[in-house]
Amino acid sequence: MRxxxxxxLTPLVSVxxxxxxxxxxxxxxxxxxxxxxxxxxxxxxxxxxALSNTIAGAIPLILSGLGVAIGFKAGLFNIGAExxxxxxxMVAVWVGYSVTGLPPLLHITLAIALAMLAGGLWAGVxxxxxxxxxxxxxxxxxxxxxxxxxxxxQFMVENGPMMEKGFTPQSPLIRSSVMIPKIIxxxxxxxxxxxxxxxxxxxxxxxxxxxxxxxxxAVGLNVRAAKYAGINVPLYTVLALFFSGLLAGLAxxxxxxxxxxxxxxxxxxxxxFTAIVVALLANNNPFGVILSAIFFxxxxxxxxxxxxxxxxxxxxxxxxxxxxxxxxxxxxxxxIVQTKIAQTKWSKHQNLGSEKGAQ
Amino acid sequence: MRTCLEIRNVTKEFPGVLANDHxxxxxxxxxxHAILGENGAGKSTLMKIIYGLYQADSGSVSLYGQEMHFxxxxxxxxxGIGMVHQHFMLIPALTAAENIVLGGEPGKVHYRxxxxxxxxxxxxxxxxxxxxxxxxxxxxxVGLQQRVEILKVFYRKAKVLILDEPTxxxxxxxxxxxxxxxxxxxxxxxxxxxxxxxxxxxxxxxDRVTVMRAGRTVATVETNQTTPxxxxxxxxxxxxxxxxxxxxxxxxxxxxxxDGLVVVQGHAERVKGVTFEVRRGEIFGLAGIDGNGQxxxxxxxxxxxxxxxxxxxxxxxxxxxxxxxxxxxxGISYIPQDRQADGxxxxxxxxxxxxxxxxxxxxxxxxxxxxMGAITHHAERLSESFDVRPxxxxxxxxNLSGGNQQKVILAREVSRDxxxxxxxxxxxxxxxxxxxxxxxxxxxxxxxxxAVLLVSLELEEIMSLSDRxxxxxxxxxxxxxxxxxxxxxxxxLLMTGVNPEKEG
Ligand SMILES: Nc1ncnc2c1ncn2[C@@H]1O[C@H](COP(=O)(O)OP(=O)(O)OP(=O)(O)O)[C@@H](O)[C@H]1O
Ligand SMILES: [Mg+2]
Numbered sequence: 102m103r104x105x106x107x108x109x110l111t112p113l114v115s116v117x118x119x120x121x122x123x124x125x126x127x128x129x130x131x132x133x134x135x136x137x138x139x140x141x142x143x144x145x146x147x148x149x150x151a152l153s154n155t156i157a158g159a160i161p162l163i164l165s166g167l168g169v170a171i172g173f174k175a176g177l178f179n180i181g182a183e184x185x186x187x188x189x190x191m192v193a194v195w196v197g198y199s200v201t202g203l204p205p206l207l208h209i210t211l212a213i214a215l216a217m218l219a220g221g222l223w224a225g226v227x228x229x230x231x232x233x234x235x236x237x238x239x240x241x242x243x244x245x246x247x248x249x250x251x252x253x254x255q256f257m258v259e260n261g262p263m264m265e266k267g268f269t270p271q272s273p274l275i276r277s278s279v280m281i282p283k284i285i286x287x288x289x290x291x292x293x294x295x296x297x298x299x300x301x302x303x304x305x306x307x308x309x310x311x312x313x314x315x316x317x318x319a320v321g322l323n324v325r326a327a328k329y330a331g332i333n334v335p336l337y338t339v340l341a342l343f344f345s346g347l348l349a350g351l352a353x354x355x356x357x358x359x360x361x362x363x364x365x366x367x368x369x370x371x372x373x374f375t376a377i378v379v380a381l382l383a384n385n386n387p388f389g390v391i392l393s394a395i396f397f398x399x400x401x402x403x404x405x406x407x408x409x410x411x412x413x414x415x416x417x418x419x420x421x422x423x424x425x426x427x428x429x430x431x432x433x434x435x436x437i438v439q440t441k442i443a444q445t446k447w448s449k450h451q452n453l454g455s456e457k458g459a460q
Numbered sequence: 461m462r463t464c465l466e467i468r469n470v471t472k473e474f475p476g477v478l479a480n481d482h483x484x485x486x487x488x489x490x491x492x493h494a495i496l497g498e499n500g501a502g503k504s505t506l507m508k509i510i511y512g513l514y515q516a517d518s519g520s521v522s523l524y525g526q527e528m529h530f531x532x533x534x535x536x537x538x539x540g541i542g543m544v545h546q547h548f549m550l551i552p553a554l555t556a557a558e559n560i561v562l563g564g565e566p567g568k569v570h571y572r573x574x575x576x577x578x579x580x581x582x583x584x585x586x587x588x589x590x591x592x593x594x595x596x597x598x599x600x601x602v603g604l605q606q607r608v609e610i611l612k613v614f615y616r617k618a619k620v621l622i623l624d625e626p627t628x629x630x631x632x633x634x635x636x637x638x639x640x641x642x643x644x645x646x647x648x649x650x651x652x653x654x655x656x657x658x659x660x661x662x663x664x665x666x667d668r669v670t671v672m673r674a675g676r677t678v679a680t681v682e683t684n685q686t687t688p689x690x691x692x693x694x695x696x697x698x699x700x701x702x703x704x705x706x707x708x709x710x711x712x713x714x715x716x717x718x719d720g721l722v723v724v725q726g727h728a729e730r731v732k733g734v735t736f737e738v739r740r741g742e743i744f745g746l747a748g749i750d751g752n753g754q755x756x757x758x759x760x761x762x763x764x765x766x767x768x769x770x771x772x773x774x775x776x777x778x779x780x781x782x783x784x785x786x787x788x789x790x791g792i793s794y795i796p797q798d799r800q801a802d803g804x805x806x807x808x809x810x811x812x813x814x815x816x817x818x819x820x821x822x823x824x825x826x827x828x829x830x831x832m833g834a835i836t837h838h839a840e841r842l843s844e845s846f847d848v849r850p851x852x853x854x855x856x857x858x859n860l861s862g863g864n865q866q867k868v869i870l871a872r873e874v875s876r877d878x879x880x881x882x883x884x885x886x887x888x889x890x891x892x893x894x895x896x897x898x899x900x901x902x903x904x905x906x907x908x909x910x911a912v913l914l915v916s917l918e919l920e921e922i923m924s925l926s927d928r929x930x931x932x933x934x935x936x937x938x939x940x941x942x943x944x945x946x947x948x949x950x951x952x953l954l955m956t957g958v959n960p961e962k963e964g
Contacts, residue, residue, distance in 0.1 A: 309830075310829055310830050310832070311828050311829055311830060312819055312820045312825045312828050312829070312830060313828060314830075315812070315819050315830060318808070319805055319808070319816075322805050322806075322807045322808065323801075323804075323805045323806070323807075325801050325802050326801070326802055326803065326804060326805045326816070327805075328764060328784060329762075329764065329784070329794070329796060329802045329803065329816075329817075330816045330817055330819075331783065331784040331785030331786075331788050331789075331817065331820075332785075333783070333785075
């Protein structure tokens with residue numbers, strides 16, 4: 102029980118402190134924080150329309166956040182979820198408009214499956230193998246692959262093979278057989294929500310109830326003991342990045358089939374980057390990812406109406422998320438610093454970043 | 461004699477565990493005060509309270525009559541309390557000298573490497589703890605790392621010294637040296653708290669002994685007015701037999717054959733052509749001074765290190781190139797010497813650690829799914845029969861006391877029903893009762909016709925358990941002797957590379 106309390110405490114405190122600092126900023130700039138936060142709240146949750154848009158915005162964050170969380174659990178920092186998201190989107194859209202004559206369920210499944218595979222391979226093959234075989238750091242490689250993915254997708258719709266006839270740099274519209282239906286018409290909320298929630302359950306199950314998850318977590322926590330346990334560490338490094346990319350690719354597919362329905366000339370979803378914060382705030386817990394994704398999505402949707410109603414610039418929400426990242430990172434940093442200092446200066450306990458006694 | 465440190469009624473509770481229960485302790489000036497107690501009795505917890513790492517729930521700690529309220533080790537260090545922990549706290553990537561001066565560097569911004577190394581060299585001479593200050597800690601043996609830890613405390617000019625199981629990791633030679641150091645410090649009037657599970661060490665070096673049991677201090681006695689037997693009984697709360705009963709037994713067929721094995725680690729050849737066999741129903745002891753290739757040898761047998769040349773044959777099959785997983789599944793159990801680095805995942809639950817080597821096999825997994833019921837049941841059964849305390853199988857392994865962590869590994873490896881058990885330092889850090897228990901387990905395996913390869917730096921252990929003893933020196937087997945008839949002296953000579961047979 103205490104474990105859960107502790108697990109929830111840090112994120113909660115970070116969020117509260119960040120909102121408080123937001124208040125100070127508003128006061129300093131002559132705004133009324135109550136009015137502003139009120140507007141933010143009602144803009145995010147105040148109507149069916151607002152609520153459904155908030156939840157709709159959370160869907161890609163949940164999926165890519167789960168991907169980043171799986172990486173973290175295996176001790177890997179997949180910073181390139183954004184690129185894997187675009188690769189997934191591209192493949193889903195391509196299958197979406199070029200394949201014809203399939204019944205909806207099959208068409209959707211095909212598009213999603215191929216998009217996941219593409220995202221998974223994008224992260225697993227080059228960054229995964231490079232890490233496993235020569236130890237190239239995944240932060241560098243996933244980041245590089247991410248740029249390649251973004252530029253590749255951009256090329257595809259700007260005079261590339263996926264550009265629609267005409268002058269607008271965009272892909273053709275996907276076929277109606279592949280569109281994920283809406284839960285509430287005229288909002289962005291599609292049945293993709295179901296996929297996202299199911300994915301959280303699957304990831305939880307994978308991590309904690311299967312031997313694969315056991316291996317991933319073991320590799321993430323103690324490589325030497327993992328070897329001793331007979332785990333093929335390079336293989337599971339590759340797998341971890343593969344799963345990570347798989348989920349980011351799924352995020353792209355669900356967003357394309359459920360909301361966007363074609364590729365536009367704008368390749369800066371930010372989902373892949375926010376996903377990192379989502380995973381951090383959730384402390385990599387799959388169900389926590391759902392909550393933290395909704396939170397960040399609410400900041401985004403609520404931020405717009407906050408700006409309209411109270412005149413506080415919507416960028417304030419960026420400040421708030423920035424502070425949250427900072428606080429969580431600072432907490433991690435503090436743990437590391439404390440441990441380092443402890444090891445060196447005061448010979449404290451040596452479990453990295455934890456206060457569990459060493460003996 | 462003045463009282464230097466006084467602990468009064470200190471109580472400390474962890475979730476579900478009363479680690480210290482109204483503990484009282486007086487440390488006099490210039491005495492070596494031993495603390496004895498079973499694994500999990502609360503010794504380390506008490507030391508961490510003194511050192512400011514934990515805060516007591518109630519009770520007081522006073523230094524020379526003045527009550528102290530340390531909230532961090534820094535304050536304790538400033539007050540002159542130095543502590544060497546049960547588990548190392550060094551930074552492997554830094555040199556010995558850097559580790560020693562870290563946090564109290566003499567220079568301001570600029571780190572003066574030469575001067576510091578010279579100063580550390582002086583320090584190590586002064587205390588007769590020879591080290592090469594310029595070597596990276598990761599390249600040092602366990603024994604040498606311990607020296608760095610101890611030097612580090614001296615470097616900070618400790619007035620009171622706490623040594624939490626300092627000898628658990630040392631070779632017998634190093635223990636002798638450490639005892640020498642402690643005696644010199646006593647002459648300088650520095651009081652020392654010394655935690656150990658080894659009654660002979662306690663007997664030899666301490667002035668008084670405090671015995672802890674289940675979080676309480678049950679007695680403080682003058683060392684020269686007590687016997688090892690009495691101490692053991694006080695600790696355990698019942699009679700303990702300090703003898704190993706090993707009935708004679710004919711060994712059976714060969715289980716493990718190692719043939720001309722060469723192992724390279726880093727760029728150095730650590731095992732240089734070793735050949736031996738272990739048979740069913742026999743305990744083969746591997747004696748040697750730390751750093752002579754014995755641990756590289758076992759890592760090669762278990763598959764953690766590759767063999768450069770030579771063959772390893774297990775039950776008639778060549779396993780030289782087989783994966784760790786296959787070897788484990790084929791029936792090789794392994795108790796690694798470094799429990800925290802290799803043997804456990806400290807951030808995993810106990811239950812998960814109990815199946816670390818078999819989680820892919822039924823009944824713990826079916827079709828790739830972990831069978832929580834079976835895993836929990838297994839953990840409950842093992843922590844019960846190996847007396848792992850406290851019996852909270854869903855708490856993290858890192859929360860267990862050092863000795864109980866060791867018991868988890870032992871329980872796991874022994875209960876796998878192995879054909880071959882490789883035990884590297886299996887009783888390190890265990891209390892007498894637990895050592896007895898482990899020795900009995902090893903003998904049980906022997907009786908059941910299993911093969912045991914025992915690697916230990918402790919001659920007593922090797923001599924009392926082994927049917928045959930191989931002595932390793934500089935990566936080579938010097939000799940293989942029958943267990944019953946060798947003497948300490950014989951082994952000691954062979955271990956330093958002198959072969960009396962050949963030379964005389
Ligand atoms: N940080 C912690 N969280 C929870 N329980 C703890 C923690 N530290 C110690 N304990 C528990 O407190 C009890 C005493 O532990 P302690 O480490 O003091 O034992 P010890 O006497 O040093 O044993 P050993 O000889 O095995 O090192 C044990 O039951 C242990 O599991
Ligand atoms: Mg201890």
